[in-house]
Amino acid sequence: MIYLQLFVTFFLIGLFGFGGGYAMLSMIQGEVVTRHHWMTMGEFTDIVAVSQMTPGPIGINSATYVGYTAVVNDGGSHWMGILGSATATFAVTLPSFILMLLISRFLMQYKHHPLVEHVFTGLRPAVVGLLAAACLLLMTPDNFSSPSISPWQFYISVAIFLGSLVACQVYRMNPIRVLLVCALIGILLF
DSSP, X not given: OHHHHHHHHHHHHHHHOTTXXXXXXXXXXXXXXXXXXXXXXXXXXXXXXHHHHSSSOHHHHHHHHHHHHHHHHTTOOHHHHHHHHHXXXXXXXXXXXXXXXXXXXXXXXHTTSHHHHHHHHHHHHHHHHHHHHHHHHTOSHHHHOOTXXXXXXXXXXXXXXHHHHHHHHTSOOOHHHHHHHHHHHHHHHO
């Protein structure tokens, strides 16, 4: 039963996840944490972190890890978890594969049609909104702590966040350098 639920859930996420993996994160969180309760918010945050560190698209990596974790948390074995990973990964990529086959045939022919241009114009703000939702999704006490629980961790986390934002947006620093500096700060201050 969980395999069918994983397939349907991730197929729909893949079908409506415009904007790529980061835009999918809020949809994945809503389904796996809030709706199905396959994992806790802390587990989901860990999965997002691992998905960012591993090669490949974050949406597909997240589906792979969520599929495994959901099945294992449901009482399945390691091997059943691997099947859950394969199910979720296949399901999240299947809509893109089908849509690309269909679109590639017609898009080149109609890409300058006013209706098609208007559709893409309407999708752009939605993609930005989904990316913003993904950012806000990760701004939780699991990642930042809170002033009442651990003021030191909260304020250092906010400072690291703001410093990373300024380093990337204002000074155009290489994101890998920013990550390494933040990791060093984390080692030294936490």
